[in-house]
Amino acid sequence: MEKNRTATEFLHIGNRLLDWYKNNARDLPFRQTKDPYKIWICEIVFQQTRINQGLNHYNNFIKRFPDIKTLAEAGENEVLLYWKGLGYYSRAINIHKAAKQIMNDHQGVFPSLYEDILKLKGVGKYTAAAVSSICFGGSLPAVDGNFYRVLSRFFADDFDVSNSRAFTYFSELATLVMPENVGDFNQAMMDLGSEICKPKNPLCEECPISGECLAFSLQKTSDYPVKTKKTKAENLSLIYYFIHREGQFLIHQRPDDFIWKKLFEFPSSLPSEMERFVTGSKIINHKLTHKNLTIEIVNVEVSSEKVWNDFIIENQYLITDVEGSHEKSFPKPLENYIQNSLKD
DNA sequence: AAGCCGGGGAA
DNA sequence: TTCCCAGGCTT
Incomplete structure (x- = not known):
């Protein structure tokens, strides 16, 4: 100046x-x-x-x-x-x-x-x-x-x-x-x-x-203004398992580090007893300021009532349904996914 | 001092 | 696509 x-x-x-x-x-x-x-x-x-x-x-x-x-x-x-x-x-x-x-x-x-x-x-x-x-x-x-x-x-x-x-x-x-x-x-x-x-x-x-x-x-x-630092987004792949039965599905809460602090999301691993219920998956691309996310959501429809009941009795996850999800804060792409699942 | 943290609107 | 928004925290 x-x-x-x-x-x-x-x-x-x-x-x-x-x-x-x-x-x-x-x-x-x-x-x-x-x-x-x-x-x-x-x-x-x-x-x-x-x-x-x-x-x-x-x-x-x-x-x-x-x-x-x-x-x-x-x-x-x-x-x-x-x-x-x-x-x-x-x-x-x-x-x-x-x-x-x-x-x-x-x-x-x-x-x-x-x-x-x-x-x-x-x-x-x-x-x-x-x-x-x-x-x-x-x-x-x-x-x-x-x-x-x-x-x-x-x-x-x-x-x-x-x-x-x-x-x-x-x-x-x-x-x-x-x-x-x-x-x-x-x-x-x-x-x-x-x-x-x-x-x-x-x-x-x-x-x-x-x-x-x-x-x-x-x-x-x-x-003006002069700004030299440019933000560049890196690629990141996430995988979620939409493990559900009769409208209910498993969720858990993110930690307070990394992205989406303390928001709720789907499990990112698949319990072995659930593997046989996988019916397909969906790829979602989502852009953040510092991340280009590729999110794969694997659909797991648990057709066995016994497996479902046995699992949720002793699981470390929470469970909810579409209505209950309105009372929790989900990352945007998962929020959209849940809303779309209503139409099925 | 530099990197990271979301989502959306404008151009 | 790229930029940037009534910034702040962590490392």
Whole structure:
């Protein structure tokens, strides 16, 4: 970035964003409250998640868990159920742990200090800054992907956003334009980045600060932000056995490492006494950010009532049916498979 | 400092 | 297809 910038040189930019935000703020459910609990939940829900994708999950989550105490006293599997289909399931596990943390360390009252908010499970520098500024008058910028994009374009700054120091770097850059009302400023940056300064085909004609945007004046908005690290997906094969009889099937719960933490899935091995009931298999391709999954689901229809009963008496698996599966959180491809099995 | 963690929408 | 989203945790 250029040298000799002063702290007040770009202050009018931040104020212009505040004016723009007053008239153009998105109408979102969590915009009508300053309840730190709800702001916290919404910040977690919308990590790496677009508004339209997470809105129903957020509303359902708040409806079922309206406050910290209700959440802390709920079971982990039910919290995961309300996260079904959202992805990044450690967020749900951490939210639950953090709720208990608040009960134990803060007498059930959401902490107001940035340092205390930062100690909560699943809360990093971004989320702590966001909750602190929106709910408690905190004065730190909530630097996220929107900040990277807006600021790197405005200053035509080629600092690599995949660099681990990017958060600190763009925090300092944000300070140059940041007005006193940091809470609204942070939200204004989110809305500008989402609605105007979009990753592709930004709407610069509607942007309140394009007049001083360096990338815009250079016609190089598509050059920013600079990001060198590319995510490449590796191939991974999984096999599951759909072991069922009269609508019931075997499941068990994943561990809390690797993918799909603590979600429910089918067994990945076939008990020898079940081998003679295999009737075929189905291949499912499923793409994740870091994995190209090839999933083979082997159909095992147990036609012998005795074998089935003898096995489930002493098995280490759980058992459920299509209806019961609605009360558990399954990985997306397995969720789809179960739904399709209804039609048979 | 780098790698990993889901799912979906946009282009 | 590729990119990226109101990031954080683990190693």
